[in-house]
Amino acid sequence: MALVPRFSGRRWLWQGPGTRPVRAGFGTLLLLLLLGSGPGLRPAGADQTDEYLKREHSLSKPYQGVGTSSSSLWTLMGNAMVMTQYIRLTPDMQSKQGALWNRVPCYLRDWELQVHFKIHGQGKKNLNGDGFAIWYTKDRMQPGPVFGSKDNFVGLGVFVDTYPNEEKQQEAQKRRYSPGVQRVFPYVSAMVSNGSLSYDHERDGRPTELGGCTAMVRNLNHDTFLVIRYVKRRLTIMLDIDGKHEWRDCIDVPGVRLPRGYFFGTSSVTGDLSDNHDIISLKLFELTVERTPEEEKLHRDVFLPSVDNMKLPEVTLPMEPLSGLALFLIVFFSLVAAVFALVIGIIVYNKWQDQSRKRFY
Helix, strand or coil, X not given: CXXXXXXXXXXXXXXXXXXXXXXXXXXXHHHHHHHCCCCCCCCXXXXXXXXXXXXXXXXXXXXXXXXXXCCXXXXXXXXXXXXXXXXXXXXXXXXXXXXXXXXXXXXXXXXXXXXXXXXXXXXXXXXXCCEEEEEEECCCCCCCCECCEXXXXXXXXXXXXXXXXXXXXXXXXXXXXXXXXCCCCCXXXXXXXXXXXXXXXXXXXXXXXXXXXXXXXXXXXXXXXXXXXXXXCEXXXXXXXXXXXXXXXXXXXXXXXXXXXXXXEEEEECCCCCCEEEEEEEEEEEEEECCCHHHHHHCCCCCCCEECCECCCXXXXXXXXXXXXXXXXXXXXXXXXXXXXXXXXXXXHHHHHHXXXXXXX
16 A cells, blocks of 8 residues: 555644545655555554545545446435536525445444535625535435435534624624624534434534534635544534644534444535535545444444443334234234133122022022
8 A cells, every 4th residue: 555645633644545636756755665655654642543545435536336227325315416526415506405424334443534625606605505515424315404315314414604694683683793693704613412403503503513623614715524433422523714724623523423334425405505515535535543442342243322421312113014014913813812801700709690580599
């Protein structure tokens, strides 16, 4: 495996495989070539990791494997379309909705998803919308009101929200935010749900967000990136949107428990306001992380998403309808029980009558 440059944490590292080039001196390049192939180079730290690109969960130009056939790894939905340089989820037109979903469930324990995206359009600031979402969820290909995908989802949603619904409602009511609660848009947030939570559009997801940060990502002339990293139950989201090839911390939440076997996807929607929402690449890396025996016990597989120290409402599952056989057995045994009770009642009544006659005579 050839060594290539890749940014991890707050520094550029030489790891395999990578995503973007970084400037380096000729001597450094020559030394790396002499070293040959091998696992990624990484400074010593709390988490020693080797990173491997998982092609079945990744997508980049020329966008092979996107289609409707059973052999395709990615499926388009709605108004999404494949272009030569990007996949456009929604065009800069009103009332459009599109999505891109991976067909292969992800069973990785620790992973990192790097998203190369671009949001641009004719609308001026706060006159554009609505943004896009990145998903790791149990269900796929289900359109809905949450950035083009279903509400009450099961899994993780990361939202790049470009329109401040709550702020506009406050302005319409001639009220203003207090400085302590006002958020500047575009805004990136994350949400974990077990199917019981609904995304609150009127408040831009504030009641259910794990954390968030401002991200000025519209109409930029340089590349914009977002990375979602899930290691040892810790969810970290970082941004590279300033054109400096440096990650900026956005969200860091420990104790996030995500099941394996969910699907990656991304979706977008426009309403009265619009933007072009383009995905240039999605690259998923498997992270090989060493765990102590105690950590192995703590990091066992889970079956429903949850967050430590955050109480999620219980999910009420609907009762499955009874099959024909089950219904027949219930009716049959009910009739048998009724006949048995009737016989017992007749026997008891006859004995009572006999005893009454004996007392009379």
